[in-house]
Amino acid sequence: MERHHIVALCLLIVVAVVCTLAGREFLKMHEPDEIIPGQGVTKIENLSTYFGALxxxxxxxxxxxxxxxxxxxxxxxxxxxxxxEPAGFMTAVVLTEHASAREGRLIVIPQVCGSGFTCTDPLEGYPQSFSVQSKSKMRTFRFGARGSNPLTEWPDPLVFLQYPSGQQLSGNEVRNLNRSYPGRPDGTVTERIAFAVMQLIERENVDIAFDLHEAAPEIPIINAIVTHEKGKDAAASALFTLESENLQYALEMSPPNFHGLSHREWGDRSPVFPYLMETSNPIQGRLRGKTNEALVVQGVDQKYYEAAQIGSMRITYNLEGEPLARRVGRHLRGVQALLGAYMESMPEKRIVVDNVPAYEQILERGIGEYLH
Amino acid sequence: MKRAQVLMIAATLLLLTAVSTLLFSQSKVKFDQPVLITSAGQSADVTIAGMLFKKANVQARAISLAKASDLEGIKTLVVVAGFSSKGLGAAGISREQELDRVKSLLAAAQEKKLKIVTFHLGGKARRGNQSDDFNKMAAEVSSYLLVVKQGNEDQFFSKLAAEKKIAIELVDKIADAVQPLAKMFEK
Structure with missing residues (x-):
């Protein structure tokens, strides 16, 4: 064998090793995260129970x-x-693994856009996963993309025509679940997920629903509750409760003419009181520095601290950052406060959820304390 | 000038400031009903303000997009200041249209010699360039400002109040606004 053949063979071996390692990492994103149902879970379904095509x-x-x-x-x-937006799904995971219902029913879908958990957004440098130490072991969860995996509905159109409103949005929004409600059975993967959620809301007679999100610290709608007009009084009442506990929230109305969003379409098309909540997540922001797992979990970013120093932030941001525990704590407390306000306005419809860690508890002990 | 005189003047000024702050903070400025609540910037803080009025047992009507014609029979106009892009979307208007509406409404209220009050309840979320045009426009023609402290960390409202000689009440939390609000309308 000549020298150049040996060099070529070596290169081929190196390429094969790199491809194998990269392929393994790629495929890892398709392995479901372990979510261990707590004692409060009485039944487990699949979203496909509500729409078989999934x-x-x-x-x-x-x-x-x-x-x-x-x-x-x-x-x-x-x-x-x-x-x-990990605080959204980690809040749902904590509820699944730790909470129980004392009155009424709680339905939790921790990873509603399953397709979006199988990839990350290109050019963002996001980590593929992050880990939290639970009481028994290190738990790892995928950090996914904003929208569904483009491989499932490639290619994106130049302009996304939202169904059924006909509203025009940029093409990549076609994979955004929170632009796809009410969805349709013969639509894109994302529209089918939206359709399945609408089916669930109808079949399970859902009364009040929460869509948990996060947003970049520099945008105005963070630490906010977005409400459909029918839920605004309960939201205002919850905001008073939260404020009395030193948790500041902004109240935002769902625009009636902006279609496809959960708080708009759930509210318009079902009896449900819908709420969307946002916390502040530095890894989503444009000002962020090093983008890694630590930023997901600890939420500490020097660049955001500097931005706060020159008055460019709408939230108080110090060197403690915006840790995942605080963001999950806010969501948990927000859900509880809104449930309380809902019961005040609808005394005949009670829902009481126990074993939800208090904001201070989760701050002090961390999320892992409430995971198996 | 002798040192004693300087000290005397300083003490007098300090006393005057303290007394005027005390007077203002005790909500000595009185307002009459009926009350119309409106927004400047279309934030949902109007809903919060409505709830404050309920808690304070003061009757008030809220119209987020109030026009000059809505001022008929009104004695006090409460403007809840702060910008919200979602709120503007909900109202179906642009920021410029909202600025024009607020400007005309305030002009009409001044013409009718109504008392104008500005509430700023949204803290930092309702500050910044987008909000401050509304905050300033409403505050500078008001005779009373009720502000949650977080929105005044840079003294934006305090400075404006001092400059225009407007009474100002700063509260730690939104819920703390109930008491001064009730006092505003005490008979």
């Missing part, structure tokens, strides 16, 4: 039902609408 696809996902066995309201909590 069965066997990466867009199918688990639906956890926490039924008190006592009459009352049904609440739905969605995490993972945008899989790059």
């Amino acid at each position: 069965a066997g696809m990466s867009s199918d996902t688990k639906v956890y039902i926490l039924d008190s066995g006592r009459p009352g309201a049904t609440a739905l909590v969605l995490g993972g609408t945008h899989p790059n």
Whole structure:
């Protein structure tokens, strides 16, 4: 064998090794995260139970039902609408693994946009996963993309025509679940997920629903509750409760003419009181520095601190950062406060969820304390 | 000037400032009903303000997009200042249209010699360039400002109040606004 053959063979071997390692990493994103149902979970369904076409696809996902066995309201909590917003789905994971219903029913979907958990957004440099130490072991969760995996509905159109409104949005928004409601059975993967959620809301007679999100610290709508007009009084009441506990929230109205969003379409098309909540997540922001797992979990970023020093931030941001525990704590407390306000306005429809860690508890002990 | 005189003047000024702050903070400025609440910037803080009025047992009507014609029979106009892009979307108007509406409404209220009050409840979320045009426009023609402290960390409202000699009440939290609000309308 001549020298150049040996060199070529070596190069081929190196390429094969790199491709194998990269391929393994790529395929890892298709391995589901371990979510261990707590004692409060009385039934587990798949989203495909509500729309069969999702069965066997990466867009199918688990639906956890926490039924008190006592009459009352049904609440739905969605995490993972945008899989790059980890406080949303980690809040849902904590509820699944730790909470229980005392009155009424709680339905939790931690990773509603299953397809979006199978990739990350290109050019963002996001980590593929992050880890949290639970009581028994290190738990690792995928950090996904904002939208569904482009491989499942490639290519994106130049202009996304939202169904059924006909509203025009940029092409990549076609994979954004929170622009795709009410969805349709013969639509894109993302529209089918949206359709399945609408089916669930109808079949399970959901009364109040939460879509948990995060946003970049520099945008105005953070630490916010977005409400459909029918839920605004309850939202205002919850905001008073939260403020009395030193948790500041901005109240935002859902624009009636902006279609496809959960808080708009759920509210318009079903009796449900819909709420979307946002926390502040530095890894999503444009000002961020090093983009890694630590930023997901600890939320400390020197660049955001500097931005706060020159008055460019709408939130208080210090060197403690915006840790995942605080963001999850805010969501958990927000859900509880809104459930309380809902019951004040609808006394005949009670829903009481126990074993939800308090904001201070989760700050002090961390999320892992409430995971198996 | 002798040192004693300087000290005397300083003490007098300090006393005057303290007394005027105390007077203003005790909500000595009185307002009459009926009350119309409106927004400047279309934030949902109007809903929060409505709830504050309910808690304070003061009757008030809220119209987020109030026009000059809505001022008929009104004695006090409460403007809840702060910009919200979602709110503007909900109202179906642009920021410029909202600025024009607020400007005309305030002009009409001044012409009718109504008392104008500005509430700023949204803290930092309702500050910054987008909001401050509304905050300034409403605040500088008001006779009373009720502001949650987080929105005044840079003294934006305090400075404006001092410059225009407007009474100002700063509260730690939104819920703390109930008491001064009730006092504003005490008979």
